[in-house]
Amino acid sequence: MKGWNGKILRVNLSNKTHLVETFNENFAKKWLGGRGFALKILWDELKPGIDPLGPENKLIIALGPISGISAPNTGKVVVAAKSPLTGGYGDGNIGSHIAIQLRKAGYDALVVEGISNEPVCLSIEDDKVDFLSVKEWWGNGTYETIELIEEKFGKHAAHLVIGQAGENLVRYAVIRSMEGRAGGRPGIGAVMGSKKLKAIVVKGTKNLYDIVADQEKMKQLGSQGMKKVRELDDQTNWTKQSTNAILSWCNDFDALPVRNFRKTSHPLSHKIDGEALQKARIATYGCPHCVMRCGIAINDDEGHISELDYENIGMLGANLEIFDLPAVGTLNYLCDDYGLDTISTGSVLGFYADAIEQGLYNGNFKFGDAEAAKELIKMIAYRKDVGDFLAEGTKRMSEEIGNNSHEFAMQVKGLEVSAYNCKFCPGMALAFGTSGIGAHHKEAWVIMFELTEMKRESYDAKKAEKVIELQRIRGGLFEGLISCRFPWIEEGFELENYLNYFEATTGISFSFDDFWEIADRYYALMRAFLVREFAEEWNRRMDHPPAMWFKDPIPNGELAGKILDLQKYDELLSAYYELRGWDERGIPKKTTFEKLKIIDVSKELSNFINLSS
Ligand code: PTT
Ligand code: SF4
Numbered sequence: 001m002k003g004w005n006g007k008i009l010r011v012n013l014s015n016k017t018h019l020v021e022t023f024n025e026n027f028a029k030k031w032l033g034g035r036g037f038a039l040k041i042l043w044d045e046l047k048p049g050i051d052p053l054g055p056e057n058k059l060i061i062a063l064g065p066i067s068g069i070s071a072p073n074t075g076k077v078v079v080a081a082k083s084p085l086t087g088g089y090g091d092g093n094i095g096s097h098i099a100i101q102l103r104k105a106g107y108d109a110l111v112v113e114g115i116s117n118e119p120v121c122l123s124i125e126d127d128k129v130d131f132l133s134v135k136e137w138w139g140n141g142t143y144e145t146i147e148l149i150e151e152k153f154g155k156h157a158a159h160l161v162i163g164q165a166g167e168n169l170v171r172y173a174v175i176r177s178m179e180g181r182a183g184g185r186p187g188i189g190a191v192m193g194s195k196k197l198k199a200i201v202v203k204g205t206k207n208l209y210d211i212v213a214d215q216e217k218m219k220q221l222g223s224q225g226m227k228k229v230r231e232l233d234d235q236t237n238w239t240k241q242s243t244n245a246i247l248s249w250c251n252d253f254d255a256l257p258v259r260n261f262r263k264t265s266h267p268l269s270h271k272i273d274g275e276a277l278q279k280a281r282i283a284t285y286g287c288p289h290c291v292m293r294c295g296i297a298i299n300d301d302e303g304h305i306s307e308l309d310y311e312n313i314g315m316l317g318a319n320l321e322i323f324d325l326p327a328v329g330t331l332n333y334l335c336d337d338y339g340l341d342t343i344s345t346g347s348v349l350g351f352y353a354d355a356i357e358q359g360l361y362n363g364n365f366k367f368g369d370a371e372a373a374k375e376l377i378k379m380i381a382y383r384k385d386v387g388d389f390l391a392e393g394t395k396r397m398s399e400e401i402g403n404n405s406h407e408f409a410m411q412v413k414g415l416e417v418s419a420y421n422c423k424f425c426p427g428m429a430l431a432f433g434t435s436g437i438g439a440h441h442k443e444a445w446v447i448m449f450e451l452t453e454m455k456r457e458s459y460d461a462k463k464a465e466k467v468i469e470l471q472r473i474r475g476g477l478f479e480g481l482i483s484c485r486f487p488w489i490e491e492g493f494e495l496e497n498y499l500n501y502f503e504a505t506t507g508i509s510f511s512f513d514d515f516w517e518i519a520d521r522y523y524a525l526m527r528a529f530l531v532r533e534f535a536e537e538w539n540r541r542m543d544h545p546p547a548m549w550f551k552d553p554i555p556n557g558e559l560a561g562k563i564l565d566l567q568k569y570d571e572l573l574s575a576y577y578e579l580r581g582w583d584e585r586g587i588p589k590k591t592t593f594e595k596l597k598i599i600d601v602s603k604e605l606s607n608f609i610n611l612s613s
Contacts, residue, residue, distance in 0.1 A: 476519020
């Protein structure tokens with residue numbers, strides 16, 4: 001077999017043992033890598049109902065067949081586990097040198113099991129696995145931890161770390177890596193913390209290309225691709241503002257989250273938009289092998305260097321009505337240092353301010369108060385006082401507050417909505433509603449098409465089709481092969497390139513249809529995972545976006561009064577289910593499982609719920 005090492009390293013932190021398992025080409029072709037490997041392992045090995053923060057959960061770090069090879073933006077890995085936020089399968093895609101080093105160490109995935117009796121750093125160097133006691137590192141932020149790793153293992157040691165938020169089991173803690181990268185929004189950092197695993201460091205000495213089927217071709221394709229993406233970027237200038245170019249666009253289209261999503265635009269948004277970020281920029285950061293370097297760093301208002309993307313600014317700035325870029329930079333820096341997801345943090349603070357304003361909760365926090373937000377972020381990371389409540393995420397907070405506060409808790413299945421306000425974007429609302437991991441834009445960024453090429457007000461089934469098309473590309477192809485999707489989205493680097501990379505690396509010729517079948521398998525299995533966990537309460541309302549979007553219209557501007565229509569949304573959802581071969585409850589039919597060659601999944605699932613034929 002070429003393209004994969006064919007090896008999974010399994011480590012047990014409870015008894016400090018490890019073993020290496022092998023897999024064959026059939027497994028690799030069926031699951032591809034990354035999200036596919038993680039999903040399959042977690043589905044097969046986790047008993048339903050286990051505590052995501054207990055010893056039975058498993059943390060997976062998984063590569064795909066092209067992650068780490070020298071081609072545009074391939075320095076990415078999937079981090080996954082059962083999510084403490086949603087209770088379903090959760091993952092994130094993070095830029096890290098581990099994409100290269102784990103492959104060079106001879107593995108395609110790392111499975112971490114059990115719980116250590118003391119804080120540890122897992123060190124992997126080819127077949128050598130060490131569990132280093134790092135009691136003295138526990139309590140450190142991610143920046144300091146990364147410095148300690150560099151001191152101990154060298155400047156370029158590939159790593160993944162957690163901060164205090166992960167240690168203290170904040171349900172939306174993320175994992176961090178070099179230069180500002182963060183991933184695992186559904187609380188994968190908390191799973192790492194629950195295992196007392198402060199850091200993972202990997203070094204490999206094998207030749208990266210030993211497992212590549214056609215080495216010369218791949219090297220040639222890779223360098224041509226890098227050159228091409230650079231040229232495309234010279235034409236688009238995208239990296240000058242990177243993802244934050246989207247902020248003014250969202251503002252103009254009434255799709256910006258402002259004041260806990262109550263409003264959709266703001267006259268001060270220019271203070272934190274792409275141009276403002278470009279002016280403040282002091283450096284750009286990027287993942288390994290990246291030729292686009294999208295992380296724009298600025299000096300924050302406390303003297304740190306903070307790396308910002310649109311989601312961070314949208315949720316910690318506009319959503320909290322903080323239109324001061326250096327102050328937003330500090331909120332972002334704190335989230336990075338403590339290891340908190342910026343999207344959920346911005347949403348939690350917005351929900352908190354909203355609940356206080358409505359007299360549903362006692363507190364002093366108000367929209368626009370950057371200093372109080374800084375304090376609260378610290379309290380969340382340490383679960384101190386009200387921070388303990390905020391650390392639970394908006395779904396659980398609203399359950400505690402009651403009084404219909406769930407209507408303005410901006411989450412789906414427990415994961416907070418990313419920075420797109422969908423009061424008048426039915427297609428994007430559907431993308432949030434049906435994402436397999438909760439409300440993450442990573443699965444289908446259909447809003448781009450909805451606001452430019454499609455009729456915005458339409459609930460036509462074409463929108464459901466487009467959501468599925470994007471879920472297949474973004475949530476399937478890019479999460480299985482593992483490469484950053486920005487060259488394709490932002491620079492128009494053709495998808496065919498990835499088919500060519502796959503073929504040169506593995507020697508296997510796959511058509512797009514082969515990849516779409518794999519993607520559909522991921523979506524069926526993510527759905528099966530959720531349904532197995534929530535069989536008794538499962539219903540299609542779990543695929544609805546937050547109730548606010550059906551009840552609280554756009555308040556001002558040209559689109560004032562526009563709002564999502566519940567009945568039409570439900571019809572769009574039915575169209576989505578039909579296209580996916582899922583029944584009216586949103587559960588894949590037996591025939592769909594069969595078509596996707598996962599009959600074993602349907603057999604297991606039918607122990608929990610009746611399946612339609
Ligand atoms: C991603 C989510 C995003 S998506 C952003 S900004 W974005 C936020 N970034 C955070 C951050 O930073 N610090 C922090 N403490 N929390 C943060 N939470 C938010 O996390 C990310 C980039 C981005 S930047 C995006 S869209 C693309 N996402 C990709 C993806 O999902 N898959 C893929 N194959 N390629 C992608 N390319 C782009 O990668 P999560 P990263 Mg991320 C500081 O992980 O869990 O999916 O959350 O990992 O390496 O930082 O890259 O406008
Ligand atoms: Fe990483 Fe951004 Fe480059 Fe993608 S474009 S590889 S997220 S730095």
